[in-house]
Amino acid sequence: MAVIEVTAKTFEDEVLKSDKPVLVDFNAGWCGPCQALKPIIAEYAESHPGVKVVSVDIDEEDELSENYEVFSIPCLVVFRDGEEVNRQVGLISADSVADLVEA
Amino acid sequence: MYDIIIIGGGPAGMTAAIYGRRAAKKVLVLEALSCGGQIINTPDIENYPVEEHISGIDFSNRLHKQAENLGAEFVFEKAVDINDLGDSKEVITAKNTYTAKAVIIATGSANRKLGLENEDSLVGRGVSYCATCDGNFYRNKTVAVVGGGNTALEDALYLSDIAAKVYLIHRRDSFRGEEANAAKLSEKPNIEFVLNSNVTALNAEKRLKSVEVTNKDGSVRTLEVNGLFIAVGRIPENMNFARLVELDEAGYIPAGENCHTGVPGIYAAGDNRAKEVRQLVTAVSDGAVAATEVVKYING
Numbered sequence: 001m002a003v004i005e006v007t008a009k010t011f012e013d014e015v016l017k018s019d020k021p022v023l024v025d026f027n028a029g030w031c032g033p034c035q036a037l038k039p040i041i042a043e044y045a046e047s048h049p050g051v052k053v054v055s056v057d058i059d060e061e062d063e064l065s066e067n068y069e070v071f072s073i074p075c076l077v078v079f080r081d082g083e084e085v086n087r088q089v090g091l092i093s094a095d096s097v098a099d100l101v102e103a
Numbered sequence: 104m105y106d107i108i109i110i111g112g113g114p115a116g117m118t119a120a121i122y123g124r125r126a127a128k129k130v131l132v133l134e135a136l137s138c139g140g141q142i143i144n145t146p147d148i149e150n151y152p153v154e155e156h157i158s159g160i161d162f163s164n165r166l167h168k169q170a171e172n173l174g175a176e177f178v179f180e181k182a183v184d185i186n187d188l189g190d191s192k193e194v195i196t197a198k199n200t201y202t203a204k205a206v207i208i209a210t211g212s213a214n215r216k217l218g219l220e221n222e223d224s225l226v227g228r229g230v231s232y233c234a235t236c237d238g239n240f241y242r243n244k245t246v247a248v249v250g251g252g253n254t255a256l257e258d259a260l261y262l263s264d265i266a267a268k269v270y271l272i273h274r275r276d277s278f279r280g281e282e283a284n285a286a287k288l289s290e291k292p293n294i295e296f297v298l299n300s301n302v303t304a305l306n307a308e309k310r311l312k313s314v315e316v317t318n319k320d321g322s323v324r325t326l327e328v329n330g331l332f333i334a335v336g337r338i339p340e341n342m343n344f345a346r347l348v349e350l351d352e353a354g355y356i357p358a359g360e361n362c363h364t365g366v367p368g369i370y371a372a373g374d375n376r377a378k379e380v381r382q383l384v385t386a387v388s389d390g391a392v393a394a395t396e397v398v399k400y401i402n403g
Contacts, residue, residue, distance in 0.1 A: 028239075030146060031235075031236050032139075032143035032144050032145065032146065032158065032159050032160040032235075032236070033143055033144060033233070033236060034236075035143070035160040036136075036137040036138075036139060036143050036160060036163070037137065039137070040137060069228070069309075069310070070227075070240075071227060071228060071229065071231075071237065071240045071310070071330070072226065072227035072228075072231050072233075072236065072237045072240070073236060073237065075227060087227070089226050089227030090226070090227075091136055091137060091143075092136070093135060093136050093137075093179065093181070094179060095197075
């Protein structure tokens with residue numbers, strides 16, 4: 001599946017109410033490591049249809065990043081049944097992305 | 104079997120791939136994370152010839168495309184060991200073993216940590232190694248930078264335009280960084296120097312609240328900060344190959360300008376090689392030299 005852009009308006013429906021586990025990628029256009037992580041995340045999304053993968057632009061959505069205490073990007077946060085279950089800051093490998101979601 | 108395996112897809116490794124392919128060699132680049140290495144953290148490169156301004160990620164993406172268009176293969180696996188079988192070398196990753204006639208180690212370097220107990224758990228919760236990535240989260244807040252080299256000085260300058268107050272903590276009484284940067288720092292009214300001092304503890308509840316700083320004279324000070332930016336240098340990523348290749352005291356491969364490691368068929372290129380100047384332009388230069396030497400070695 002493709003990566004879905006989410007906003008404060010759509011976050012509850014797309015992430016908190018999702019039946020599937022959700023991987024949220026907090027990122028920004030000016031952040032190099034975020035841009036390097038993007039293709040890794042996109043490939044993960046394509047190869048893992050059982051996981052919903054969404055992206056949050058922290059410049060547009062400062063309320064979301066504040067609510068979820070994102071102070072360093074890229075920041076990947078995993079949600080299951082509306083609850084945060086795991087998080088990882090910084091550029092990580094494709095294998096580590098899979099481990100993060102499955103852990 | 105490949106002709107050349109390049110370990111590390113940063114500027115040195117990808118340039119070596121270009122030179123290897125232009126010599127019609129079969130080239131594999133093994134990269135642990137994503138192409139570009141350290142340069143992707145740089146928002147604006149202004150000292151690379153011809154390009155007056157380019158972001159690190161654009162530079163990396165273009166170089167990657169150039170190498171791929173020439174036929175270099177890229178595999179995203181971390182190389183953990185090399186077996187020297189004489190005329191061929193095996194490169195071991197967590198998943199596979201790849202074989203080539205020659206290997207270029209272009210693994211670069213990683214952030215050096217302070218080594219404090221809760222440092223890892225506070226990354227993303229107040230502790231950062233990338234001021235340009237995370238500086239914007241600290242608008243009108245109080246931050247500290249620790250380090251005395253150019254990266255620390257540039258981080259402090261960058262953050263002084265965003266944060267209300269910046270402490271610059273350094274274990275010596277003067278800075279190693281460029282004079283021009285040091286001079287700019289003293290003009291900034293919101294930067295306070297904390298010299299002859301080490302960070303000795305990170306105090307946190309959920310996130311970083313303050314840092315404990317111990318002066319050489321034994322006095323201890325607690326600085327209330329929202330963020331701590333650590334810029335205490337880099338460590339070369341050579342340890343996986345220490346069994347095979349000689350390293351100097353700091354962990355760099357003491358290969359000369361010709362990039363020879365002393366082991367026939369194994370070369371070192373980029374920031375993990377012992378040298379004076381570590382810049383983008385010297386990394387790509389190493390890549391060209393190492394690949395040229397490898398081609399000579401293979402062609403006999």
